[in-house]
Amino acid sequence: MNPGYAGRQELPENLKINFRSVAMMVPDRQIIMRVKLASGGFLDNINLAQKFFVLYKCCEDQLSKQVHYDYGLRNITAVLRTLGSVKRVRTKDPEDTIVMRVLRDMNMSKLIDEDEQLFLSLLEDLFPGIKLDKEKYDDLQKAIKKKVDEEGLINYNDWNLKIIQLYETQRVRHGIMILGPSGAGKTKACQVLMGKLARNFYPKVYDLIYLGALTNLGTHTRDYRMNPKSITASQMFGILDVATNDWTDGIFSTLWRRTLKVYEISTKSGIQESWWIILDGPVDAIWIENLNSVLDDNKLLTLANGDRIPMAPNVKLIFEVHNIDNASPATVSRCGMIFMSSTVLPWRPICQAWINKQIKTIGIYIFEILEKHFDELYKLLITKCLPKMKVYECNYIKQIIDLLDGLLNKDIEYTKVYLERLTIFSLMWSMGALLELNDRTKLEQHFINRGDCDIPKNIIQGDSLFDYLVNDDGQW
Structure with missing residues (x-):
């Protein structure tokens, strides 16, 4: 009995009296x-x-x-x-x-x-007097760098450290939880590491596939990705028909059986593959409690029809979640934890990765304008404004990039003034999208007070900066 646990049911009193209680120390x-x-x-x-x-x-x-x-x-x-x-x-x-x-x-x-x-x-x-050196992982770092460059990303130090921690954790744990807000780089960290593992540990498979059509290194450390919250527990694990006693496997149990079958085939053929089952979605006590027997040392998936399916040695169970407020301590204690805070990936590396794909002069101008305004606006936003929902630095820069992607046209030759107006428009509507009118005024005042911004002049009384847009000629 674990009284007070999330996802656990209390025994009714009339049933409790039939059992003798034994307290554990x-x-x-x-x-x-x-x-x-x-x-x-x-x-x-x-x-x-x-x-x-x-x-x-x-x-x-x-x-x-x-x-x-x-x-x-x-x-x-x-x-x-x-x-x-x-x-x-x-x-x-x-x-x-x-x-x-x-x-x-x-x-x-x-x-x-x-x-x-x-x-x-x-x-x-x-441990006084002991100075620890960091593990070098030279081969791992070279492979990560190559994979990051192929993906067009920036190998930012704090994010790179999380990839190393994920690598170290997956060596000693078969159940791993990667916690952090959307945009913190959880999915890309998994993909980069999978690509590295495929290349280093399965060179035969890598050569076969790389020389063929697929160039994504992550293919060889294969992943099954699903959102458990989008389906019911019976759709996930399976359902037993009461009338006919027929069993129908769910999505997760089907994937589980498939990995076991593939492992048996691969051991006979000598070609090794690693499989990561990635559950990307909010943790709910309803379905995650059923995985407790998988996550502990038994490594057994127990289904409602009595089947007990063992976990293949080459399988890892990865949870990508924002938080685990609904998980019980029993689940938390069974998993290796990687916490990726919003500070792991600040706005500059995200922006730089996007700029590297743009025309050089355009990218330089836009980065200069963002460098001038973003930090001040973000500080203003978190100290003096009240956004309607919690949004992080990485999300704001992604919104700016998405807006600029929609506004920029490859056929137009942009002047510096034109680009500054487009960037200010994107900054206002990404930062101000979740603000009430009085908070939007504070944002508007920031641009007016600076004096060196190219914003609309002589704004009509009653109107605001948010009522203006940049036309095809680059004018407000």
Whole structure:
């Protein structure tokens, strides 16, 4: 019984009285850590277990309370399992350095911006005098850079770090949650990493397909993408006909069986493929609770008709979600977490990727104008205005780009003045689209007060800047 869990039903009182209640006590985690470290070959297991325990206790007490933070036994077990495997590989490294590195790498990916520095300072206090170097991953970085260039993206440092964290997490977890708002780069991070994995680990398949028609590197680490929230639970997992006792597989269970079949075929043929089932949509307790047996160590999908389908070794289950407010702690503790905040991808790299596809002079002029206005307008927006819904920096720049895409015509030769007017029009309607009239006036005042903007002169009383547009001749 887990009283108070989201997605769990309470037993009715008349049923409860037929069972004898047994209360469970919380186990001593420090003893578990010590025993596991000793079995992994750590000689200084008493001291290291104490540091591990104190770090997690401090994290629970001092870090902010987030739904996706988990410092329970499942997380501890995953860290201890990784410590054992790292110890076997890095036999000459000092034990405290190994523990410090694994604790940093396995927890940094889920932390929000405000908690990162506090976590690192806690780690440094517990392991004084140790300076950790970052994992280089030279081959991985080269492959990521090539894939990013092919996609026409910008290999921004913070976003690149999240790809590395995703790579490290998928090596030790089979269930991964990528959290973050729309536009933070979650989908592209998956696609870039899939392309890299395909190229590095499946060179035979890569050559066969690359030399053929497909040039997308992500094809070989294949992905099935679906939105579980757009269908019912029976459409997702399957339905049992009460009258005839016939079973009809749902979308997810069909994909699950298919990956198992493909794995059996590929092992016989010697061609390996990796499959990522990506569930891209809001987390709902109704369907995600059914995946708990898949996400834990059993790796079994249990269906209503009694079928228990094992998870193929080459399959990863990826959740792309904005938040996990509706997920129970049981689900959270079973997944590796990658948190991608809106600050991971600010407006400049998104804008630069778009500008690289434009005519050079046009791109330079537009970027200059955005550089002059965007930061000030965004600061004004979040400090003095009240938008009707929460929209992030990455979303605003995407709106500006989309508007400019619709306004720009390749057949017209644009002057700098013409481009400035188009960019100001796009800035106003992307930033001001979610504002009430009084807040739009503040935005308008920003352009008037600057004095160096090419905006309509002698605006009629009662009209605003939002009543003007740029015609085909480049005039307001």
